[in-house]
Amino acid sequence: MSLSPDQVRRIATLARLAITDGQAAAYGPQISAILAHMDTLRTLNLDGVEPLTHISEATNRLDPDLPGPSLPPAALIAMAPDAMPPFVKVPKVLGDGGGA
Amino acid sequence: MPRIQSVQLKVGLEVHVELATRTKMFSRCPSPAHPEFDGAEPNSLIDPVVLALPGALPVMNRAAIEMAMMVGLALNCSIAERTKWDRKSYFYPDLPKGYQISQYDLPLCFDGAVDVPATDDKGFIIPDAEPARIGIIRAHLEEDAGKLLHEAPGGGAIDFSIVDWNRAGTPLLEIVTQPDFTHADQVLSFARMLRNICRFLGVTEGIMQKGHIRFEPNINTILTLDDGRTATTPITEVKNLNSFKALRGAIEHELREQPRRWLGDGREMGAGQKRTMGWDDARQQTSIQREKEDAHDYRYFPDPDLLPVVISRAWRDEVAARLPELPLARQKRYMEMYALAAKEAAALVEERDVCLLCEAAIDAMQRRGMDAPRAGRAAANFILQSGAKRANERDVLISDLGITGDEIAQIALLREEGKLSAAGADELFGILCEPGRPPAGAATLGVPERDVETLAGDRGLLIIRDDAALDRWCDEVIAKNDKVAADVRAGKAAAIGRLVGEVVKLAAAQGQRVDAKVVRDELAKKLGVSEPRR
Numbered sequence: 001m002s003l004s005p006d007q008v009r010r011i012a013t014l015a016r017l018a019i020t021d022g023q024a025a026a027y028g029p030q031i032s033a034i035l036a037h038m039d040t041l042r043t044l045n046l047d048g049v050e051p052l053t054h055i056s057e058a059t060n061r062l063d064p065d066l067p068g069p070s071l072p073p074a075a076l077i078a079m080a081p082d083a084m085p086p087f088v089k090v091p092k093v094l095g096d097g098g099g100a
Numbered sequence: 101m102p103r104i105q106s107v108q109l110k111v112g113l114e115v116h117v118e119l120a121t122r123t124k125m126f127s128r129c130p131s132p133a134h135p136e137f138d139g140a141e142p143n144s145l146i147d148p149v150v151l152a153l154p155g156a157l158p159v160m161n162r163a164a165i166e167m168a169m170m171v172g173l174a175l176n177c178s179i180a181e182r183t184k185w186d187r188k189s190y191f192y193p194d195l196p197k198g199y200q201i202s203q204y205d206l207p208l209c210f211d212g213a214v215d216v217p218a219t220d221d222k223g224f225i226i227p228d229a230e231p232a233r234i235g236i237i238r239a240h241l242e243e244d245a246g247k248l249l250h251e252a253p254g255g256g257a258i259d260f261s262i263v264d265w266n267r268a269g270t271p272l273l274e275i276v277t278q279p280d281f282t283h284a285d286q287v288l289s290f291a292r293m294l295r296n297i298c299r300f301l302g303v304t305e306g307i308m309q310k311g312h313i314r315f316e317p318n319i320n321t322i323l324t325l326d327d328g329r330t331a332t333t334p335i336t337e338v339k340n341l342n343s344f345k346a347l348r349g350a351i352e353h354e355l356r357e358q359p360r361r362w363l364g365d366g367r368e369m370g371a372g373q374k375r376t377m378g379w380d381d382a383r384q385q386t387s388i389q390r391e392k393e394d395a396h397d398y399r400y401f402p403d404p405d406l407l408p409v410v411i412s413r414a415w416r417d418e419v420a421a422r423l424p425e426l427p428l429a430r431q432k433r434y435m436e437m438y439a440l441a442a443k444e445a446a447a448l449v450e451e452r453d454v455c456l457l458c459e460a461a462i463d464a465m466q467r468r469g470m471d472a473p474r475a476g477r478a479a480a481n482f483i484l485q486s487g488a489k490r491a492n493e494r495d496v497l498i499s500d501l502g503i504t505g506d507e508i509a510q511i512a513l514l515r516e517e518g519k520l521s522a523a524g525a526d527e528l529f530g531i532l533c534e535p536g537r538p539p540a541g542a543a544t545l546g547v548p549e550r551d552v553e554t555l556a557g558d559r560g561l562l563i564i565r566d567d568a569a570l571d572r573w574c575d576e577v578i579a580k581n582d583k584v585a586a587d588v589r590a591g592k593a594a595a596i597g598r599l600v601g602e603v604v605k606l607a608a609a610q611g612q613r614v615d616a617k618v619v620r621d622e623l624a625k626k627l628g629v630s631e632p633r634r
Contacts, residue, residue: 014397016191016198053184053206053402059410065121065163068128073143076151076265084252086142087262090193093248 003028102325104363109355111287112279114316115294116272118244119167120304124150124269125243126158126201126406132266133244133312135305142264150269152197157405164271165208165409167303168241169419171273172209174297174426175236179416183208185406189399193263194245202242202274204400208409212236217428217446219289228442232286235278244270273303279318284351288344291315292450296427299452308343315341319354320369323362333358334373338386341379350379353386430455438462438476447484453499458483460505465512478512479505486529501533510552514562519553521615524561528552531559563613570603570614574622577602588627599623 003011005024008031012019019027073086082089118133127149130137137145148156169179186204213236218229246268252258275294281287295306295313304312317338323331336358338350367373377386425433427449434445449455458479465475487498494501511528514520520528532552556562577599578585587595600619607614 014189014399053182053408055404056407059182059408061159061407062162062165062409063123063128063159065123065161066128067123067130067137069147070129070144071146071148071151073141073146076143076146079151082260084258084262086144087249087253087264088143088193090248090261090263092250092259093193093261 002032101363102327102329104323104359105326106324107355107359108322108324109282109284109351110279110320110322111281111284111351112318113275113277113281113287113290114318115275115277115291116244116314116316117171117275117294117298117304118312119164119271119273120302120312121161121163121167121271123161123163125161125164125241125271126269127156128159128161129269131270133270133304138310140266142266145266146268150196150265158201158403160406160409161271164241166419167271167301168208168239168273169411169416170301170423171275171298171303172212172239173420173423174301175209175212175214175239175275175294177209177212177236177239179411180206180208180210181412182206182408182410184408185403186400187403188242189397192245192248193261194248194265195243195268196246196265200243200245201403201406202400203240207238207240208411209239210237212239214290214293215428216286216290216293219285232280232282234280234286234290237276237278239273239275242272242274244268244272284348284355287317287351288348291344291347293427296450296452300424300427302424311342313342315347317341317347317351319351319358321355321358323359331362332369333362334367334369334375336375336377336386338377338379339389343381346379346381349381349384350377350386353384357386427452427455434476434480437472438480439473440476440480444480444484447488448480451497451499454483454487454497457499457505457508461508461512462505464506464509468509468513470509470513470516474516475509475512478515479508482508482512482525482529486526490530490533502535503529503532507532507552514553514556518565518615518618519562520556521563521613522617524556524563524613528556528559528561531555561613563615563618565618566612569607569610569612570619570622573603573606573614574619574626577606578623578626585627588623588629591629593629596620596623596627596629 005021005028008024008027009019011031012024076088077083077085080088120134121131122134122136123129124131124145127147129147129150130140130145132138132140132145149158172179183203183206185201187199188202188204189198190200191198214234215231216234217231218226244267246263246265249262249264250258252262277290281290295308298304298313299306306312318335319338320335321333323333325331336354338354341347341350361367376389378389379385380387431442431445431449434440434448435442438445440448448458461479461482462472462475465478466472470478483498487501487503490501491498508529511520511525511532514528515522515525532555553562581599581602584595584598588599600616600623603619603623604614604616
């Protein structure tokens with residue numbers, strides 16, 4: 001079964017991607033094929049196999065808590081599309097944010 | 101329509117603690133949660149990682165992981181042998197990356213529990229009451245977001261928002277409890293205890309006004325109906341409470357409102373019924389937060405930029421060995437070593453700095469030859485009476501009054517030696533709290549510290565032990581008050597107080613201070629009665 005164009009549009013919205021109706025129609029079968037492959041993988045017997053949490057074998061890349069340099073605020077303001085120094089201007093938003 | 105017979109509160113708590121590392125969670129950019137960088141200019145604590153500039157890669161902060169382990173261990177959590185990082189998709193301008201790095205399925209700490217002592221509504225521990233066991237589901241690390249402002253600095257109206265990314269990337273420990281709380285008092289008791297534990301651990305200063313600790317209660321109620329059924333009201337999550345008062349207010353408000361809402365709409369707990377509310381401090385009520393419908397569709401996935409963290413037994417043990425004695429353990433020790441009442445011991449450990457002041461005073465007393473029980477009792481009395489009184493008047497912590505542990509010890513010794521009356525000792529305590537005195541440790545800076553006994557002498561507080569004069573004054577007062585003296589002899593023990601007062605007055609008229617306790621003993625001896633019960 002293929003994802004409907006509406007489902008594709010919802011995923012695109014969540015990812016902040018603008019897509020055309022033609023793309024929504026085309027991506028449906030493609031995403032569905034990927035998900036179908038996941039289902040194939042799911043049939044494997046993984047008893048006793050440790051989940052792979054990272055593609056690299058390495059672990060514990062940790063830094064000591066020693067402050068390094070900051071960027072000057074002016075560098076940020078120069079990069080910002082719009083600013084009210086020392087702040088960066090953004091479109092009006094409500095609330096405290098979604099997750100943090 | 102059935103009627104509600106009784107209402108049972110049910111609360112689970114999410115707590116965000118900003119860890120006071122010097123640098124951020126995933127870069128060595130200075131962090132505003134550390135006192136060293138607190139109050140930095142807006143957008144001055146930024147670097148390529150914080151701003152998500154192309155090519156910038158995160159590197160974990162070892163100190164943040166160890167602080168989080170310490171809190172987890174203090175909450176009796178298991179520490180994961182292997183933990184990893186996940187991206188929580190989150191498009192909001194307070195985090196420039198478009199996601200927050202968090203931990204989804206393998207949190208650093210999990211399955212803990214703490215016993216919360218029963219307290220009354222003023223936060224005082226009720227001795228001998230059964231503590232409530234609160235389960236800790238998990239405590240995981242993540243990064244904080246920046247701050248969005250919707251007014252110009254100073255309060256001017258703006259038709260856009262502005263952002264300060266100093267806080268973005270600060271290490272944040274999110275602690276999630278089981279919904280085990282059944283009373284607002286319990287939640288408050290836990291919240292205070294957790295703040296205090298974190299302060300003892302040194303992982304945060306815990307200044308609520310600065311947002312170092314934020315609470316998000318999940319609140320609902322179970323209604324018992326008169327037809328024998330029960331109804332469970334939908335959960336309300338109240339976001340970002342940064343004071344104990346707001347936390348209590350939000351819970352009590354929901355406890356009142358949820359049964360009323362149920363009577364109105366009959367809605368019960370279930371999929372899609374949970375609401376997210378904000379807290380309006382001015383009106384003391386919760387209000388619906390407008391949220392986009394997909395706000396909770398976070399689409400977590402493992403962060404490929406960060407390696408997993410493996411915590412060996414040796415590392416865990418090394419961090420565990422650094423845990424200081426925690427407040428509840430200190431409280432028990434004070435009760436055993438110093439024979440303090442539960443309430444007194446609890447009051448002493450309630451604030452880290454007050455507790456450390458008390459311990460410094462006890463140490464100094466013991467160094468000067470007092471035994472432990474007497475030293476503990478004397479320090480507790482001075483801190484909880486003379487200290488608490490003045491701290492209340494000045495609205496500061498007892499530890500911020502300016503008096504040092506060594507000075508408290510010197511007062512206690514003068515009192516023990518009978519050189520100060522109770523009132524004189526309290527007055528001297530007050531003098532040592534006066535602003536403008538040389539600071540503690542001034543001697544090391546070459547400023548002479550005043551000797552407490554000399555100071556007491558200068559202020560006329562020292563009792564001159566003149567036994568001959570005392571003898572004379574007592575005889576004179578007994579002679580002048582023969583009826584009262586007869587009452588005392590006849591067994592009216594309380595009447596002796598009047599005679600004591602007369603002797604104190606007589607001495608004062610001659611410019612002398614006498615210790616009421618010494619006078620009382622002397623009078624009792626002269627009147628042939630055993631020392632009255634005090």
